[in-house]
Amino acid sequence: MNNSPAIEVLNLHRSFGGNKAVQGVSFEVKQGEIFSLLGPNGAGKTTTISMLSCLLRPDEGDARVMGHSIRSDQMGVKSALGVVPQEIALYEDLTARENLNFWGKMYGLRGSALKIRVDEVLEIIGLSDRARERVGKYSGGMKRRVNIGVALLHKPKVIYMDEPTVGIDPQSRRNILDSVIALKNQGMTVLYTTHYMEESQEISDHIAIMDHGKVIASGTHEELVKLIGGQARIELTLNTNAENVIAEWKTVEGVDSVTAEEEKISALVNDSNLVLPRLFESATRHSARITSVEIREPNLESVFLHLTGRALRD
Amino acid sequence: MIRILDITLKDLTQLMRDAKTFMFLLIMPILFTLLFGYASGAFSSNKSDSRLPVGYLNEDNRWVAQSLHDILADSETIRLVEYSSATTSDLEALVTDGKLAAAIIVPRGYGQAMLKNKTAHLIVIADTGSTAWITIQAETLTAVSRLDGALRTATIADDMLGDRAPFRYAFDQTLAAWQDPPIKVVETTSSVVPKVTGSGMSLAHTSPGMMLQFSIAGLLTAAQVIVVERKSRTLQRLLTTSVRRIHILLGHYLAIFTLIFSQFMILIAFGQLALKVEYMRAPGATLLVAFSAALCISAMGLLIGIIAKSEEQAVILSIVPMFLFSGLGGAWVPLEVTGETFQLIGHLTPVAWAMDGFKNVIVRGFGLDSVLIPAAALMAYAILFFTLAAWRLNVSEER
Numbered sequence: 001m002n003n004s005p006a007i008e009v010l011n012l013h014r015s016f017g018g019n020k021a022v023q024g025v026s027f028e029v030k031q032g033e034i035f036s037l038l039g040p041n042g043a044g045k046t047t048t049i050s051m052l053s054c055l056l057r058p059d060e061g062d063a064r065v066m067g068h069s070i071r072s073d074q075m076g077v078k079s080a081l082g083v084v085p086q087e088i089a090l091y092e093d094l095t096a097r098e099n100l101n102f103w104g105k106m107y108g109l110r111g112s113a114l115k116i117r118v119d120e121v122l123e124i125i126g127l128s129d130r131a132r133e134r135v136g137k138y139s140g141g142m143k144r145r146v147n148i149g150v151a152l153l154h155k156p157k158v159i160y161m162d163e164p165t166v167g168i169d170p171q172s173r174r175n176i177l178d179s180v181i182a183l184k185n186q187g188m189t190v191l192y193t194t195h196y197m198e199e200s201q202e203i204s205d206h207i208a209i210m211d212h213g214k215v216i217a218s219g220t221h222e223e224l225v226k227l228i229g230g231q232a233r234i235e236l237t238l239n240t241n242a243e244n245v246i247a248e249w250k251t252v253e254g255v256d257s258v259t260a261e262e263e264k265i266s267a268l269v270n271d272s273n274l275v276l277p278r279l280f281e282s283a284t285r286h287s288a289r290i291t292s293v294e295i296r297e298p299n300l301e302s303v304f305l306h307l308t309g310r311a312l313r314d
Numbered sequence: 315m316i317r318i319l320d321i322t323l324k325d326l327t328q329l330m331r332d333a334k335t336f337m338f339l340l341i342m343p344i345l346f347t348l349l350f351g352y353a354s355g356a357f358s359s360n361k362s363d364s365r366l367p368v369g370y371l372n373e374d375n376r377w378v379a380q381s382l383h384d385i386l387a388d389s390e391t392i393r394l395v396e397y398s399s400a401t402t403s404d405l406e407a408l409v410t411d412g413k414l415a416a417a418i419i420v421p422r423g424y425g426q427a428m429l430k431n432k433t434a435h436l437i438v439i440a441d442t443g444s445t446a447w448i449t450i451q452a453e454t455l456t457a458v459s460r461l462d463g464a465l466r467t468a469t470i471a472d473d474m475l476g477d478r479a480p481f482r483y484a485f486d487q488t489l490a491a492w493q494d495p496p497i498k499v500v501e502t503t504s505s506v507v508p509k510v511t512g513s514g515m516s517l518a519h520t521s522p523g524m525m526l527q528f529s530i531a532g533l534l535t536a537a538q539v540i541v542v543e544r545k546s547r548t549l550q551r552l553l554t555t556s557v558r559r560i561h562i563l564l565g566h567y568l569a570i571f572t573l574i575f576s577q578f579m580i581l582i583a584f585g586q587l588a589l590k591v592e593y594m595r596a597p598g599a600t601l602l603v604a605f606s607a608a609l610c611i612s613a614m615g616l617l618i619g620i621i622a623k624s625e626e627q628a629v630i631l632s633i634v635p636m637f638l639f640s641g642l643g644g645a646w647v648p649l650e651v652t653g654e655t656f657q658l659i660g661h662l663t664p665v666a667w668a669m670d671g672f673k674n675v676i677v678r679g680f681g682l683d684s685v686l687i688p689a690a691a692l693m694a695y696a697i698l699f700f701t702l703a704a705w706r707l708n709v710s711e712e713r
């Protein structure tokens with residue numbers, strides 16, 4: 001058991017009507033690591049997590065969570081798991097403590113063990129002093145923290161977190177990222193989904209990039225960046241909307257690809273020192289002016305751009 | 315298994331925090347019962363109006379007949395309408411027309427026969443199929459046996475002087491009396507007799523009627539807990555724990571049941587103590603009807619909670635059946651006064667069965683046996699609603 005993977009995903013498929021939300025996803029999460037699924041909205045992250053938590057039936061494929069098949073041993077999967085859903089799933093008319101007490105019981109905790117653990121979790125999520133307030137009165141960030149706290153109650157071996165930092169203040173976000181790292185340090189396995197590449201870059205041991213229901217690349221951060229050969233990304237704006245300039249840039253030596261979204265132009269280049277003067281030169285020839293330039297060293301954003309031709313951000 | 319109770323307790327905590335719960339389940343039914351009660355004059359001081367009018371024709375002149383008259387005139391359930399001269403067929407016509415609930419004729423020689431221990435018969439004209447009959451029969455028999463008892467005691471005391479075996483004597487006499495009931499019934503039919511009972515029984519009707527109507531109205535808060543649970547994705551979260559689906563359903567079911575059953579208990583106590591509605595005439599029967607009606611209505615609440623996609627839908631899905639079931643099921647207008655077809659349609663709703671059950675006790679004075687069929691019908695509905703709810707949950711949450 002010790003060296004076997006915490007989660008093994010084998011060729012999962014799932015459609016909603018004609019919409020192929022997940023089409024052949026496979027990956028493996030080692031015990032004790034943080035694994036992120038990184039992808040834009042609609043990539044199929046939540047659908048994948050739902051199948052892995054036995055909420056959705058896969059059309060095809062299987063997965064094992066701590067050795068339990070999501071097809072044939074759902075109770076085994078569920079008892080190994082803590083799930084932090086993307087949407088806050090709490091009883092707003094109950095207090096934080098009442099929520100934790102209830103969910104603790106649902107996870108099979110009772111009596112003094114329950115009470116002790118609820119106090120511990122309140123401590124972890126930093127809400128001990130406000131535990132008697134109804135969750136409905138909490139700020140978004142506080143709700144998110146309780147939402148996570150619930151999944152920690154029974155000290156599961158594996159925890160899924162589906163976009164736990166969406167729409168909250170930077171401070172709560174920091175708190176959450178720190179607690180994810182703390183969970184890993186306690187030996188938990190974390191499957192984390194996000195569309196923020198900085199987050200997965202910061203916390204993950206392994207990353208799978210998802211798009212249109214498929215894993216388009218996976219590996220460590222370094223491995224992924226190597227995919228684009230260490231290319232840098234240059235972001236520019238022009239004073240005119242010059243299609244012909246962009247068309248010419250695509251042919252410039254050292255330029256791998258150019259994409260334009262509204263007035264913002266992104267170019268993946270091998271060496272920005274060599275390429276930038278050529279771009280200025282070309283703009284001048286078409287009597288256009290470059291009004292801003294930004295150089296980004298290789299990161300997951302550029303990996304995504306390289307693989308899909310689109311930006312990761314909405 | 316214990317998680318069922320955890321879910322129930324959680325639901326009840328949520329429901330208790332919602333003032334609407336008390337509004338629908340307790341305040342509204344009490345207000346409406348009182349309102350309808352006033353409208354139909356149930357609280358008017360003229361008590362004779364609420365008693366069943368019974369024709370009374372005395373053809374005997376012995377003092378014994380006068381004593382019988384005095385006993386009947388004191389009755390709380392029947393009102394004697396006295397006729398000094400009328401024929402049997404006159405009275406029969408009055409009963410048939412519904413002007414009288416029944417008529418009692420004391421035949422000539424009745425008192426004499428009583429005194430001499432001969433078989434004495436009162437003639438009673440009534441529709442034995444009517445709801446009023448039970449009441450009148452009981453009242454008349456009570457009066458006659460009180461009179462008879464008094465006469466016997468006197469006779470025994472008299473005979474003791476000459477005959478030393480009074481026990482055997484009294485025994486034989488009592489036995490004989492039971493074998494031959496001291497009243498003789500002349501059957502007639504009356505299409506309008508229930509109307510006679512209607513006005514007098516208004517509280518006995520509105521009390522269970524409003525209780526049932528508002529228990530369904532109360533579902534709009536009770537079902538809300540389940541709707542919100544699904545909408546807030548807490549139901550999905552519950553499904554990621556190892557709690558079984560059936561336990562989740564049972565937990566919610568038990569919560570709604572507890573709520574509705576407590577409502578029934580409080581309103582029945584209120585009806586009995588404050589409104590003098592005779593729920594406690596047969597406590598076991600009342601309890602059985604309340605229990606099965608609560609099982610049925612809470613299963614309906616569970617189904618509403620699982621079908622409704624939003625809070626607004628839950629309101630509509632509670633209010634529409636409330637009007638439909640209360641109206642058709644006779645919570646407003648007694649089904650007895652409607653036609654056969656309407657009664658038949660009415661009994662497609664569980665409310666009609668619950669009303670039958672309650673009114674068999676509080677209006678008709680029947681016992682446990684009389685509510686077995688209504689209770690069975692309500693439980694069948696409960697099973698139907700619960701099964702539909704379970705099926706529906708399996709469709710909407712696919713695993």
Ligand SMILES: Nc1ncnc2c1ncn2[C@@H]1O[C@H](COP(=O)(O)OP(=O)(O)O)[C@@H](O)[C@H]1O
Binds near residue numbers: 020039044045
């Ligand atoms: N329950 C559902 N019914 C129909 N379509 C769905 C459902 N859930 C997700 N989808 C569709 O599946 C695709 C993937 O969605 P999702 O897994 O939520 O992506 P992500 O979590 O990566 O944003 C989207 O096109 C979405 O519209």
Ligand SMILES: [Mg+2]
Binds near residue numbers: 046086162
């Ligand atoms: Mg998602």
